[in-house]
Amino acid sequence: GGGQQSGVRPGTLPTALCAGFGTACEILRRRGHIERESVARLRDHLVYSLLEAIPDAALNGPAEGRHPGNLNMRIPNVDAADLIQRLQPTVALSSGSACHSGSDQPSHVLRAIGLTDEAARGSLRLGLGRFTTATQVDEATKAIASAFRSLIPSPAAMRAPRAASI
Numbered sequence: 001g002g003g004q005q006s007g008v009r010p011g012t013l014p015t016a017l018c019a020g021f022g023t024a025c026e027i028l029r030r031r032g033h034i035e036r037e038s039v040a041r042l043r044d045h046l047v048y049s050l051l052e053a054i055p056d057a058a059l060n061g062p063a064e065g066r067h068p069g070n071l072n073m074r075i076p077n078v079d080a081a082d083l084i085q086r087l088q089p090t091v092a093l094s095s096g097s098a099c100h101s102g103s104d105q106p107s108h109v110l111r112a113i114g115l116t117d118e119a120a121r122g123s124l125r126l127g128l129g130r131f132t133t134a135t136q137v138d139e140a141t142k143a144i145a146s147a148f149r150s151l152i153p154s155p156a157a158m159r160a161p162r163a164a165s166i
Contacts, residue, residue, distance in 0.1 A: 035130045040068035042128050046137045047071060053145035060123055061113060074115070074123040075144075078151045083124065086147040091140045093126045 028035075043066075050073055051057050060072040075083060080095035087093065095107075106120030115123070126140070 036068045039128050039130060039132065042132055042134060042137050043068055043071050045134065046126065046128070046141060047073070049137070049141040050144060053141055054148050060110060060115065069128045071126045071128070072110070072123055073126075074119050075148055076122060078148060079121050080124050081121075082151055083144070083147050086150060087143055090143050091126075093124050093144075095121070095124060 047059055047063075051059075054075055056076040058074050058076075060074055084093060084095060106115075106117045107123070110120035110123055111117070124144075128137070
């Protein structure tokens, strides 16, 4: 195929994917506003829970006008890759977009909004969907906060004298 479409999109369209897309559009037409509001509430709950659980954590980007199912936060004093490694396979998250995976460079999008390389490397991207539950958000918050604490020595541990090595 291809000649009949002037070489723009050669090949046979995948019927099952086309039907699925049509069904998704119908769900969006009927329930889109309800779904967006529900996911946005869960996202906001996740933001506030993480801000409460992790000192100096911050939301990347504006609080208003965001995609309801997308969250990007920076966690201070940690490399996101180390945090992600500790969270696997419990929480699915990333340090950048799918098109950025495999790169050790900080996200160009996070850099474009003014983050330093260090802040960009300490940023996590989390996604929520229409089937995400409040219980899952709470469990993810606990897991992320626990992984953060495991990477950051407590102030008491930093002051404690070290035992002499023999």
